Amino acid sequence: MNIAFSGSNGSLAKELIPSLEKLGCNIYRISKSLESDGKKIFSYEDLYTNSINISVDIFIHAASINSNLGKSNFNDEVAISRDILRLMRLINCKNLIFFSTCKVYGEPEIKSKIIFKESTSPNPSSFYAKAKLECEKIIQLESENSGINSIILRLPPVLNINSSSGLAKLLSISKKIPIFSLAFGEINKRSFLSINNLVTTIQKILENNDLFKTNKLYNLSDSKSISLNKLLGVYTQKKPYVIPLSISKILLYVPFLSSLFARLYGNFEISNKLIQHELGINLHTTEHSLPIIRK
Numbered sequence: 001m002n003i004a005f006s007g008s009n010g011s012l013a014k015e016l017i018p019s020l021e022k023l024g025c026n027i028y029r030i031s032k033s034l035e036s037d038g039k040k041i042f043s044y045e046d047l048y049t050n051s052i053n054i055s056v057d058i059f060i061h062a063a064s065i066n067s068n069l070g071k072s073n074f075n076d077e078v079a080i081s082r083d084i085l086r087l088m089r090l091i092n093c094k095n096l097i098f099f100s101t102c103k104v105y106g107e108p109e110i111k112s113k114i115i116f117k118e119s120t121s122p123n124p125s126s127f128y129a130k131a132k133l134e135c136e137k138i139i140q141l142e143s144e145n146s147g148i149n150s151i152i153l154r155l156p157p158v159l160n161i162n163s164s165s166g167l168a169k170l171l172s173i174s175k176k177i178p179i180f181s182l183a184f185g186e187i188n189k190r191s192f193l194s195i196n197n198l199v200t201t202i203q204k205i206l207e208n209n210d211l212f213k214t215n216k217l218y219n220l221s222d223s224k225s226i227s228l229n230k231l232l233g234v235y236t237q238k239k240p241y242v243i244p245l246s247i248s249k250i251l252l253y254v255p256f257l258s259s260l261f262a263r264l265y266g267n268f269e270i271s272n273k274l275i276q277h278e279l280g281i282n283l284h285t286t287e288h289s290l291p292i293i294r295k
Contacts, residue, residue: 004028004056007063015160019199026141028054030243047087056093067128077131085142095212096150100136103129108266116270149212153220159293174236181240182248184265185229191221194289204279218275221243222286225269234290
């Protein structure tokens with residue numbers, strides 16, 4: 001099976017591509033940071049100049065400018081998906097897997113008790129989430145008009161060893177020095193996606209090409225939510241020092257800290273029941289997966 005992979009030098013690709021190659025897949029890498037060889041590695045300049053001439057069964061579109069992109073990069077982010085779809089038409093590739101984000105539902109909130117499902121109305125607040133939602137709409141329209149078959153995966157923060165995200169940095173720091181955490185971190189509910197569950201899901205999709213016959217949109221996450229403090233404790237194998245609730249409540253409303261604490265301690269829980277049911281997969285919990293990721 002021939003697979004084209006955009007964002008092929010990103011943290012997800014570095015762990016996903018070797019797994020696909022072990023399955024016997026032939027991977028064409030499309031990257032802005034790898035040097036093009038015109039055979040197996042292609043630049044975005046190659047893409048823009050229509051100089052990519054390959055046979056591709058499935059296109060995995062994982063490229064993104066940055067999860068912290070601002071208003072000035074909104075159109076650039078959307079343009080990547082437009083160019084990928086144009087390339088797919090040129091090389092007659094009909095099947096697309098697109099990595100979107102669960103941030104299209106909104107941002108973590110301390111008092112939120114919502115469990116987001118695929119039927120939940122999107123409410124993006126960041127330009128990154130707005131751009132990803134726009135990409136979803138473009139892909140779905142292309143599916144209707146040009147016969148592109150798409151599977152859109154909305155991902156929460158991904159836990160993997162190559163990640164350079166803020167969460168990954170926090171986990172790395174917590175292994176080296178004692179971490180203090182607010183009491184809200186004992187009870188908040190957060191959904192994550194461990195890299196082993198992403199690998200399992202992509203493998204399952206590749207084994208069942210019939211999934212592409214009906215365009216799909218799925219939430220994809222580990223099978224259970226987890227609190228921040230539990231996450232830190234399992235990953236580092238030592239519990240963080242918990243700041244008492246009374247002091248935590250005071251710190252929570254310090255103006256320059258409130259937005260940071262909302263991102264860390266807010267609730268953000270998604271349902272993955274649909275993808276588990278329709279693909280027939282059993283996804284591990286975050287707690288089960290973390291020891292695998294740490295190795």
